[in-house]
Amino acid sequence: MSAAVDPVLAHVDAHIGESLERLMALVRIPSISTDPAYAAQCTKAGQWLVDDLAGQGYDASLRQTAGHPMVVAHDKGATSGPHVLFYGHYDVQPVDPIGLWSSDPFEPALREGPDGEKEITGRGTSDDKGQLLTFVEACRAWKAVHGTLPLRVTFLFEGEEESGSPSLLPFLDATGDELRADVALVCDTDMWGPDTPSINSMLRGLVGEELTITCADKDLHSGMFGSAARNPNQVLAEIIASLRNPDGSVAIEGFYDDVAEVPAAVAEQWRNLGFSEAGYLGSVGLKTPAGEAGRSVLEQIWSRPTCEINGMWGGYTGDGFKTVIPSKASAKISFRLVSGQDPVKIRAAFRAHVEARLPADCTVSFKPHGGSPAITVPVDGPYLAPALAALTDEWNKPAVVVGSGGSIPVVGEFKRRLGMDTLLIGFARIDDRIHSPNEKYNLKSFHKGIRSWVRVLDALAAVK
Known part of the structure; x- marks a missing residue:
């Protein structure tokens, strides 16, 4: 100095x-x-x-x-x-x-x-x-x-x-x-x-995506069209549920193709940081890591990619109750990427995953919200x-x-x-x-x- x-x-x-x-x-x-x-x-x-x-x-x-x-x-x-x-x-x-x-x-x-x-x-x-x-x-x-x-x-x-x-x-x-x-x-x-x-x-890098599922050409009365008409809320929920495997990993095809393991020396340094997983999650009222099984919390948040649902909406969400089958349902989803992953490739893989799971009478539109490696x-x-x-x-x-x-x-x-x-x-x-x-x-x-x-x-x- x-x-x-x-x-x-x-x-x-x-x-x-x-x-x-x-x-x-x-x-x-x-x-x-x-x-x-x-x-x-x-x-x-x-x-x-x-x-x-x-x-x-x-x-x-x-x-x-x-x-x-x-x-x-x-x-x-x-x-x-x-x-x-x-x-x-x-x-x-x-x-x-x-x-x-x-x-x-x-x-x-x-x-x-x-x-x-x-x-x-x-x-x-x-x-x-x-x-x-x-x-x-x-x-x-x-x-x-x-x-x-x-x-x-x-x-x-x-x-x-x-x-x-x-x-x-x-x-x-x-x-x-x-x-x-x-x-x-x-x-x-x-x-x-x-x-x-x-x-x-x-x-980590980032890919942001907004998707909208459209079924009928207008909102419908659930008594008159229930079961007979496809419900985009249900379609969206099933697609979102398909993004994760039971072990916490991301289920999108090819998602981990370019993900490498952390070098041994770096992993050893992380282990010596004295990080408390219980304290980290406990500070926000949680106890159990929800990411990939067998991975430490530091690995999950620093060196492994993610898929998170940041927002979902569709139909009536105001006070009271309205028995409606909406015409559209939307969600905002983000991916945190690690070294080696290509944002363009991940965005394309996500869209292909969604499109492959669309039932009859449904269409999907996508809106990108940024992407960086x-x-x-x-x-x-x-x-x-x-x-x-x-x-x-x-x-x-x-x-x-x-x-x-x-x-x-x-x-x-x-x-x-x-x-x-x-x-x-x-x-x-x-x-x-x-x-x-x-x-x-x-x-x-x-x-x-x-x-x-x-x-x-x-x-x-x-x-x-």
């Missing part, structure tokens, strides 16, 4: 209240990207970031896309050291079911959690506004103390990550020369434990070891290299389109309830996340 770091850390500590105020201001903007009703709010959130970055002296702009805008900013101060591209997303998930929130999801507050630690509540506090701002605030502190950053930085903030990133690939293709750097930094992941920092080296980050690159050391210094516990069950498609695209590897460094906790009611971000995660990035920036600046 260089001598320049200590005064920056002191500045972070002295101004954490102001950093928290900025986070709350950003969280108050309901930037729900998947709902067209919030399009103006997404633009507002992007503009908030542009104004904030420009106020710090960056060359910042809001770039229009076919969907929600991108935020791009460049630091013109540093002229030496590596060039890093920091990526985050300012959009958030919908808040439904709103009745399960204990407070307004877009009125953040600082409260005491069950463990006595202070928590910042609200949609987007953890995913990804709080995480995004840990980096921005670290850079703010560097510039406030030293007038410039220790290395060259470009910021890229997306507004469609939670809705499949439809504008991302065209944007990367159009601005690749401008965005290309030595390494990308992404803060959209968890720590290994409340006080154990980590860097993710594996991310899994990625593996090299553990022998020049930036990983310095970043691990910096995190270890901040948390006083050895930082670990882990996998992730989640999907961050931009990481793979950075590699394919811009030739950059990525360091996945996040400070969220497993209990942050991202994508769920009552999302939160621990104040400790936010504060020490900022301090961590101060140290990581200093460590990366020394890489030759």
Whole structure:
């Protein structure tokens, strides 16, 4: 660690209240990207970031896309050291079911959690506004103390990550020369434990599919047409039930053709992490692993592919009762993919599986919702070891290299389109309830996340 770091850390500590105020201001903007009703709010959130970055002296702009805008900013101060591209997303998930929130999801507050630690509540506090701002605030502190950053930085903030990133690939293709750097930094992941920092080296890919089964040309009276008319709810239920085998594996033909076993050395490292399966499932009120039989929970969530039903609907679902046979029934299904699996091949196999099981008088239509392959980050690159050391210094516990069950498609695209590897460094906790009611971000995660990035920036600046 260089001598320049200590005064920056002191500045972070002295101004954490102001950093928290900025986070709350950003969280108050309901930037729900998947709902067209919030399009103006997404633009507002992007503009908030542009104004904030420009106020710090960056060359910042809001770039229009076919969907929600991108935020791009460049630091013109540093002229030496590596060039890093920091990526985050300012959009958030919908808040439904709103009745399960204990407070307004877009009125953040600082409260005491069950463990006595202070928590910042609200949609987007953890995913990804709080995480995004840990980096921005670290850079703010560097510039406030030293007038410039220790290395060259470009910021890229997306507004469609939670809705499949439809504008991302065209944007990367159009601005690749401008965005290309030595390494990308992404803060959209968890720590290994409340006080154990980590860097993710594996991310699963993702395929999203929406299907609609249509039978009759209109909704029918169940007394007049019951049994005689095909019911799309029943058809859909039978097809969905066919996606899994009794042992928890996915039953789609060819699904595992390209899935390899985890290398023995990696599997051994995972076994030494001290992971508690009972504690992991118990934290969400469950006891029994439901994935492939004979696989550990870490294998199931890090290195094995999945098939999950994310939503089903059809017929009357309002209050009271309506004896109707619907004309249509729909579902949204996602697949998490591992290294070697091709999203195009998996999507085609799923559609063939469904079509082969359609009875007479039924048709099916499909709507894709994004697709990206899994990625593996090299553990022998020049930036990983310095970043691990910096995190270890901040948390006083050895930082670990882990996998992730989640999907961050931009990481793979950075590699394919811009030739950059990525360091996945996040400070969220497993209990942050991202994508769920009552999302939160621990104040400790936010504060020490900022301090961590101060140290990581200093460590990366020394890489030759």
